[in-house]
Amino acid sequence: MHCVGEHVDQVEPERRGESRDKRLAILGGDPVTAKPWPRWPSSSPATQRALSEVLESQRWAINGPADGRPAFGALFEASFASYHGVAHCVAVTSGSAAIRIALQALGIGYGDAVLVPGLTWVACASAVLAAGAVPVFVDVEPATLCMSPEAARAALSPEVAAVLLVHAYCTTADLDAFSVLCREHHVALIEDCSQAHGALYRGRRVGSFGDVGVFSMQQTKVLTSGEGGAAITSSAGIADRMEQLRSDGRRQRPDARPGEESLEEVGAVQGYNACLSEFQAAILHERLGELDQANAIRERNARHLDACLADLGLGVPLRRSQHCERATYYKYCLRLHLDAFAGRPVENVCAALTAELGLVFSPIPGVRPDSKQSALQPVDGQARDVVDGAS
Numbered sequence: 001m002h003c004v005g006e007h008v009d010q011v012e013p014e015r016r017g018e019s020r021d022k023r024l025a026i027l028g029g030d031p032v033t034a035k036p037w038p039r040w041p042s043s044s045p046a047t048q049r050a051l052s053e054v055l056e057s058q059r060w061a062i063n064g065p066a067d068g069r070p071a072f073g074a075l076f077e078a079s080f081a082s083y084h085g086v087a088h089c090v091a092v093t094s095g096s097a098a099i100r101i102a103l104q105a106l107g108i109g110y111g112d113a114v115l116v117p118g119l120t121w122v123a124c125a126s127a128v129l130a131a132g133a134v135p136v137f138v139d140v141e142p143a144t145l146c147m148s149p150e151a152a153r154a155a156l157s158p159e160v161a162a163v164l165l166v167h168a169y170c171t172t173a174d175l176d177a178f179s180v181l182c183r184e185h186h187v188a189l190i191e192d193c194s195q196a197h198g199a200l201y202r203g204r205r206v207g208s209f210g211d212v213g214v215f216s217m218q219q220t221k222v223l224t225s226g227e228g229g230a231a232i233t234s235s236a237g238i239a240d241r242m243e244q245l246r247s248d249g250r251r252q253r254p255d256a257r258p259g260e261e262s263l264e265e266v267g268a269v270q271g272y273n274a275c276l277s278e279f280q281a282a283i284l285h286e287r288l289g290e291l292d293q294a295n296a297i298r299e300r301n302a303r304h305l306d307a308c309l310a311d312l313g314l315g316v317p318l319r320r321s322q323h324c325e326r327a328t329y330y331k332y333c334l335r336l337h338l339d340a341f342a343g344r345p346v347e348n349v350c351a352a353l354t355a356e357l358g359l360v361f362s363p364i365p366g367v368r369p370d371s372k373q374s375a376l377q378p379v380d381g382q383a384r385d386v387v388d389g390a391s
């Protein structure tokens with residue numbers, strides 16, 4: 001059983017007053033802490049200045065008229081690529097859009113299958129379907145919640161054209177094993193880093209190992225602009241196709257003069273509009289500068305929480321994969337020992353924790369055979385193609 005808590009940035013014991021009502025908060029008692037948690041999402045005066053700059057400019061969109069200054073979209077793309085040590089980044093409206101442009105730029109679509117983890121956010125499967133390919137669900141490792149390399153190997157077939165490897169919740173996936181598997185079988189590797197911005201594997205940032213690294217910048221992710229996403233790659237060809245897919249077959253014009261449109265028609269690829277607005281790009285560009293520091297605080301607090309929980313016997317934290325040198329804790333997860341809670345269902349334990357701590361705790365939502373996820377509820381022709389390879 002798993003529980004997920006929102007952004008644990010500080011964990012401190014609370015002083016208890018004499019008059020405290022000691023019943024569980026869910027039964028009407030006083031919660032163990034009433035201390036406010038750090039605000040999320042967080043911003044700074046620099047974020048506000050960047051937003052005002054966009055507001056007062058006449059370029060709110062990627063294709064707004066050039067005004068002699070670099071667009072925030074281009075600034076963010078350059079800084080996010082360099083943060084990962086890769087040459088290219090294409091910013092998009094969501095993590096789902098990032099997965100879709102990555103697959104399409106790799107030439108993956110009708111007739112192809114893509115391995116996705118059996119426990120992950122539904123968008124991993126629905127984005128594969130949106131690209132015209134079929135998601136094949138693969139079991140995850142219970143201890144890390146990342147896709148199992150052995151199960152992935154067993155799920156390979158001639159139709160499998162890519163692995164969408166998610167670095168899940170509190171760790172990075174086994175990149176050594178998946179790099180070998182994908183190379184041996186001539187299958188593309190797409191790293192989904194939507195839960196692992198800034199995580200390190202063998203000293204390198206995740207997202208830079210696969211053919212493409214994809215990110216969501218939706219509100220719950222550790223780097224966010226409310227909604228948003230990005231795809232990174234070292235390949236100029238893949239980047240060019242992803243850029244055109246993202247912006248209706250157009251490409252940025254570095255030489256646009258003031259007043260001219262910032263994009264030019266190329267038309268080599270039929271795209272659609274998945275462009276990030278300048279407001280979102282401005283937020284991401286500013287917040288990226290604080291990501292490493294915020295991740296270090298989360299990691300320190302998570303390790304402290306791991307140690308406290310080890311003494312209580314109520315559950316075990318997820319295990320880190322070998323070679324994960326910085327975990328980023330999109331959400332703090334633990335596997336509860338439900339017998340320590342008199343066999344109460346996980347939903348009840350989560351509701352009690354939520355009342356006690358003032359943070360939302362929930363079982364992990366996943367694409368599970370017993371779930372109501374739309375990928376598994378065939379409502380149209382697309383969804384009927386879903387293959388369930390998970391046991």
Ligand SMILES: *Cc1c(COP(=O)(O)O)cnc(C)c1O
Pocket residue numbers: 093094095096097120121123124166192194195215216217218228229
């Ligand atoms: C959040 C998430 C996505 C989807 O991102 P959106 O921005 O909501 O489209 C995809 N994959 C994983 C692993 C995620 O956590």
